[in-house]
Amino acid sequence: MTTKRTTATTTTTTTTPNDTPNTNTNTVNTGLYLRWSRIIKTVTIKADNSGLLRGSIAAPTKESNESFIRRRTNSKKNGNNKKEEKKNILKEVSGYAAPGEIVAMMGPSGSGKTSLLNCLSGRNPYNSGIVSVNGRPLGSGEQNGSGSDMKRLMSRIAYVKQDDIFFEHLTVRDQLGYTALLRLPQLWTHTRKMNEVNRIIRLLRLTKVADSKIQMLSGGEKKRVNIGTELLTDPAVLLLDEPTSGLDSTSAVALIQMLSKLARNSNKTIITSIHQPSSALFFGFDRLIMLAEGHVVYFGQPKQSLLYLKEHGLDCPLGYNGADHWMDLLVQDSAIDDDEDDDIIEDGDVENTTAIVAVTTTAVSLSDGTGSGTNTDDDDKDEYEPSKYATSWGLQYRTLVHRSLKNSRSAIFTPINVIKSCALGIISGLLWYQMDYTESRVFDRSSYFFFTMTFWVFDAMFQSFMAFPSERTVILKERASGSYRLSAYFMGKTTSEMPARLVLPLIYMVISFWMASISTSFSMFVATTFISLLSVMAGEAIGLLVGATIYDTEKGMTFMTVISLFLALVGGFFVENVPSFLVWTKYLSPFKYSFDASLQLVFDKPVPCDGSGALEALCGGSSTGYAQPEQVIEYLGVQGSVGFNVGILIAIGLVPRYLAYLALRAKKEGDR
Structure with missing residues (x-):
């Protein structure tokens, strides 16, 4: 298994919050730079009577991945008589996303993709680290920012969860219409809100099914409705948890292309988790974040990721999907022997951390080197709740x-x-x-x-x-x-x-x-x-x-x-x-x-x-x-x-x- 525990790319240059590359050249909105540095998230895993550990984060099921857990995690099981164990599900994770870009998180189940999205969205607290927007601290902890400024920034971040959950007896227009009435500013007239609904319907190509009940829609159409409910508020940052899950390859490609176009044309910062994309999807993202067991293995451009593997003797076979090759390496501990794996990790730590050093240094300077976030053992608690609403x-x-x-x-x-x-x-x-x-x-x-x-x-x-x-x-x-x-x-x-x-x-x-x-x-x-x-x-x-x-x-x-x-x-x-x-x-x-x-x-x-x-x-x-x-x-x-x-x-x-x-x-x- 070839992985490295810090973000890496061989070609990315050092950047600061003000000169991060922006692929959008036709934007009107200034957009938001989202950065995160050294995020650590810990949960308590309880054991049942058999001594097997159970927790809110599911452990990988493959034997090879279990062996990887035993060697890589900071907290190791010392016997089956243990009743509970603290486990870091995010381990000093760092990265950034710029306006006009679509960034993808990849990794096997249990690698920390959803947990990281939850932390970035403010839905869950984390134990230490920094999340910042345009250089201003943001997050769930007291030191991460507070008061109206934090809440204002949080309102610019939208989060589309994996499951497409609606009242299925309503039509698409009903769903978006009620969302607009509830979440768009109270001072807006009813006509203005409905005009915004119609704009989103056209933008997401839902015109033909606008008056159809949601229960009659296809998976791809439901996914677009799900995205539309968040786009109504015109967020600067859009986070999506596995939006292609359950879609066929054609629908998945069409959805990601739509998101990529949205990022460029509207200067939005889009971050999405994705489990195992096709080759067309893999190379359609501006940046990739590879996660394994809570560590960042790679952070950079898709094409450079394969060159990075090649440098370490893990070439992608000719004609083989680069995403599949990455997933094989992330999941299968038997890809290389332990000594070679450790050598590559150590080597990578020294030579391929240029981009992340900049992100980490910037983030740490914002907080004088102190971590932040609220300590918690329950991944399901203390979800961010706005104290003010758009309507009365x-x-x-x-x-x-x-x-x-x-x-x-x-x-x-x-x-x-x-x-x-x-x-x-x-x-x-x-x-x-x-x-x-x-x-x-x-x-x-x-x-x-x-x-x-x-x-x-x-x-x-x-x-x-x-x-x-x-x-x-x-x-x-x-x-x-x-x-x-x-x-x-x-x-x-x-x-x-x-x-x-x-x-x-x-x-x-x-x-x-x-x-x-x-x-x-x-x-x-x-x-x-x-x-x-x-x-x-x-x-x-x-x-x-x-x-x-x-x-x-x-x-x-x-x-x-x-x-x-x-x-x-x-x-x-x-x-x-x-x-x-x-x-x-x-x-x-x-x-x-x-x-x-x-x-x-x-x-x-x-x-x-x-x-x-x-x-x-x-x-x-x-x-x-x-x-x-x-x-x-x-x-x-x-x-x-x-x-x-x-x-x-x-x-x-x-x-x-x-x-x-x-x-x-x-x-x-x-x-x-």
Whole structure:
């Protein structure tokens, strides 16, 4: 394995921040020079019971690469009894990128490409080193720059993550439009923002699919939409994490060519990681950064990289892809023997560090030689979060409500769900068809309401449970870009989905209530329907709380099943006499309060006795006489007044929502 631990090129000349080469000759913007020097990033790798080390950064899986780890890393395993180990995933990494250039990071899985991008973007802190923009320190640590200046510089850097994560029911124009409304300046008019959206659509050649739903796009088109969401803010620096992943070679070449043209024409600084490019891609970059096990192996022009290997007796075979040759050397420790490898590393350290010396010296002088960055062992925590947003809370809320309404209309208020509501309404109406208001139908009326409440509360619980887990990745991505406040998202999400979630049980009630002849009074229909909808809101709130605290779908669904059935069982219909040690649980059940309030409303007048014995204690088996409403309600075990039960239902609909918001706030630091 031939690698060297410092950046190297045999032809690059010494540069300073003000004379770094710029390939762009037709630029208007001044652009930003991005430099990084001696970046060190450390994580803690924990061991499982078998002694195997596990951590947030995946270790290479090939045996040859594992042997390379054992010889190259600063922290070596001293036995399988170790519970945890600190590992440097970035080891004094240095380099730079100039405006008008596209710089590629290459290396095998686990080499540190994504970690370096995270550090450059400010998404993750690092243990020591310097990141600077146009000579001004930038980064996550207190010494790397602070206050409004750092935040202003951070706003000029955009980061396109590897996964193309969107609301797939939205169109391309919707996705870019909502992003523009949220992230472009508040003072811009709506027309100006939409004009910017149209410009990005034309720039990325998305005109033909602008009004197509994202779920219908090809991989290359989704990737361009992903890039477009970041280009809307016109960043000076664009970072991309493996943008060609999952694309065919033709689409990959077209994408990189587009980025290269964007860098030249707009004077943008573009840095992208790439796993194993084709030959056309390899020579299409202005500079390459080769990484292996957190070390910079080579930094320079693509063509010079092959000459560098040739100087050390590692010629690229004739007709062989230069990128593949590099990857073979980076991955396979068996390429050369250990002694020769060490000789080349040592030799390279002396002869091929011209460019990096300039970068390192400049960066160190900016900070008086001191490292910076916040010490951390968790690669998933402390992601940079802007304290200011481009738009106000009110505009964020309105935009997110509109987006969620459009998205939920496609996801919740679907034709199949409308058919479900109608079918259940008809079936219920037939089963409880034209019930008489007599003694024999008292329990049938009770069962109608309990079924209605139970089904729709269950439906709301399980539907709302998926609200946050299903959108988690999208929200984390948008929040990391400073699109909106968490409170604006939460309020917009919960208020916008409520109408769509309430329409379906309303359809059911309209059909079944009159078919079952619950009452001939329209006011009674309104009152009982109102209570049904309150119970749905209460169930939705419980589902939101569970979804906000348990992101694992399988575990969450299991918990939801148990808790929903338990609350239904103690709600008062199935078990009349709950054991004393569990009696308190029924007061947590929304089923109890909706059931009690509905029965108090529906039994509003004396019930004629018919000799059926259904109300034996009240009618005494007589076919004459009446059972008074308050007697019937007491006989059925109903407690409290209508107002009290409605008040508790409202509380159940609000308190879990607030707790769900607090749960999201508590989890956001660790989950970003």
